[in-house]
Amino acid sequence: xxxxxxxxxxxxxxxxxxxxxxxxxxxxxxxxxxxxxxxxxxxxxxxxxxxxxxxxxxxxxxxxxxxxxxxxxxxxxxxxxxxxxxxxxxxxxxxxxxxxxxxxxxxxxxxxxxxxxxxxxxxxxxxxxxxxxxxxxxxxxxxxxxxxxxxxxxxxxxxxxxxxxxxxxxxxxxxxxxxxxxxxxxxxxxxxxxxxxxxxxxxxxxxxxxxxxxxxxxxxxxxxxxxxxxxxxxxxxxxxxxxxxxxxxxxxxxxxxxxxxxxxxxxxxxxxxxxxxxxxxxxxxxxxxxxxxxxxxxxxxxxxxxxxxxxxxxx
Amino acid sequence: xxxxxxxxxxxxxxxxxxxxxxxxxxxxxxxxxxxxxxxxxxxxxxxxxxxxxxxxxxxxxxxxxxxxxxxxxxxxxxxxxxxxxxxxxxxxxxxxxxxxxxxxxxxxxxxxxxxxxxxxxxxxxxxxxxxxxxxxxxxxxxxxxxxxxxxxxxxxxxxxx
Numbered sequence: 001x002x003x004x005x006x007x008x009x010x011x012x013x014x015x016x017x018x019x020x021x022x023x024x025x026x027x028x029x030x031x032x033x034x035x036x037x038x039x040x041x042x043x044x045x046x047x048x049x050x051x052x053x054x055x056x057x058x059x060x061x062x063x064x065x066x067x068x069x070x071x072x073x074x075x076x077x078x079x080x081x082x083x084x085x086x087x088x089x090x091x092x093x094x095x096x097x098x099x100x101x102x103x104x105x106x107x108x109x110x111x112x113x114x115x116x117x118x119x120x121x122x123x124x125x126x127x128x129x130x131x132x133x134x135x136x137x138x139x140x141x142x143x144x145x146x147x148x149x150x151x152x153x154x155x156x157x158x159x160x161x162x163x164x165x166x167x168x169x170x171x172x173x174x175x176x177x178x179x180x181x182x183x184x185x186x187x188x189x190x191x192x193x194x195x196x197x198x199x200x201x202x203x204x205x206x207x208x209x210x211x212x213x214x215x216x217x218x219x220x221x222x223x224x225x226x227x228x229x230x231x232x233x234x235x236x237x238x239x240x241x242x243x244x245x246x247x248x249x250x251x252x253x254x255x256x257x258x259x260x261x262x263x264x265x266x267x268x269x270x271x272x273x274x275x276x277x278x279x280x281x282x283x284x285x286x287x288x289x290x291x292x293x294x295x296x297x298x299x300x301x302x303x304x305x306x307x308x309x310x311x312x313x314x315x
Numbered sequence: 316x317x318x319x320x321x322x323x324x325x326x327x328x329x330x331x332x333x334x335x336x337x338x339x340x341x342x343x344x345x346x347x348x349x350x351x352x353x354x355x356x357x358x359x360x361x362x363x364x365x366x367x368x369x370x371x372x373x374x375x376x377x378x379x380x381x382x383x384x385x386x387x388x389x390x391x392x393x394x395x396x397x398x399x400x401x402x403x404x405x406x407x408x409x410x411x412x413x414x415x416x417x418x419x420x421x422x423x424x425x426x427x428x429x430x431x432x433x434x435x436x437x438x439x440x441x442x443x444x445x446x447x448x449x450x451x452x453x454x455x456x457x458x459x460x461x462x463x464x465x466x467x468x469x470x471x472x473x474x475x476x
């Protein structure tokens with residue numbers, strides 16, 4: 001009879017099978033623990049509630065107070081747009097006005113008068129509205145008068161299950177700034193990625209054409225904050241023409257102005273509008289109708305002021 | 316007694332080791348098929364020394380050119396909302412705008428000039444300051460010194476003989 005050569009008995013020895021079992025158990029425990037944490041984390045994330053289909057309208061670049069050849073009556077084109085919006089079926093729940101509500105002026109008195117006029121006209125339309133500043137409204141005094149008349153420069157609200165964030169990327173220059181980015185991070189950190197997210201601001205959040213200030217210096221930092229969301233749409237103005245673009249998972253939409261159209265970007269020339277034509281006075285002017293579906297998908301329809309009366313609209 | 320052949324071979328081996336310590340010698344000594352198997356050690360990516368005028372130029376093109384123009388002469392491609400003219404950046408004198416003042420205006424803003432300190436890092440701000448300075452023929456700030464006072468001294472008058 002042979003003696004055991006090792007002092008380790010069969011019961012205490014760590015066999016290969018035992019080792020694998022132990023390892024498996026450890027992996028299982030860690031995984032279940034992390035799953036538990038993940039589940040708890042997912043439950044702790046806020047959702048914006050059940051989504052109900054609704055419609056809203058994007059208005060942009062109104063430039064109230066402008067006197068010149070690019071648009072000989074900015075008030076007339078605004079009223080025309082508001083009249084067409086009032087006849088929409090179904091009616092929009094609200095208007096989203098993405099900046100340049102007024103024409104820029106060095107006089108604080110005139111700026112306040114123009115902002116109050118804008119408020120008066122929009123209040124008279126009986127449709128709720130949300131605004132963000134454009135550089136014409138806010139660059140001269142870093143948004144002081146805008147805040148006095150129309151409220152916060154950046155804010156958020158939830159409408160029928162969709163999270164909206166109004167951003168200010170113009171009042172101190174074409175950037176959001178560290179404080180606003182921190183605020184956005186605070187708003188979104190605890191939010192579930194399934195929440196449909198709609199951002200609205202004046203300047204584009206990606207680089208359209210920096211020589212014309214059609215960009216946001218720290219737009220990439222903001223895009224990094226929202227990229228984990230499944231449905232993100234950005235509505236902006238400033239470029240006075242329809243531009244659609246996709247960065248990461250984000251869809252960017254520039255809206256039709258009601259003031260005047262601007263040329264296509266790309267050439268290193270001074271940015272200037274052209275005089276309003278006698279034959280096509282409403283060329284390139286309009287608004288955007290946005291329908292949000294029950295699953296949070298966004299469908300846009302760009303409506304030209306000149307074509308709506310004929311029953312046609314740009315898709 | 317060490318034989319001569321041993322001394323000779325030892326000295327050859329030592330000199331070979333010494334030569335091999337130089338980079339490239341071993342690779343060059345190897346026959347061609349083996350040379351390709353030697354992967355040179357990658358040179359670590361050099362972080363550009365910041366602040367730099369090169370970084371400042373890139374930042375200028377992105378954030379200043381639209382208003383101040385590509386040459387900094389105030390002939391930009393974008394009109395200010397009020398229609399006001401934009402200051403030239405190529406005629407800044409050291410006396411009126413010392414470096415600290417330029418850096419302060421870039422960081423804190425002035426009127427419609429954005430406060431880039433809200434979004435740029437200190438290095439970026441310094442680079443931009445360097446670049447804006449480079450657009451000008453600036454001299455190092457000279458300390459204003461008073462003209463030396465003439466000490467009362469003895470004047471030797473040459474008296475006619």
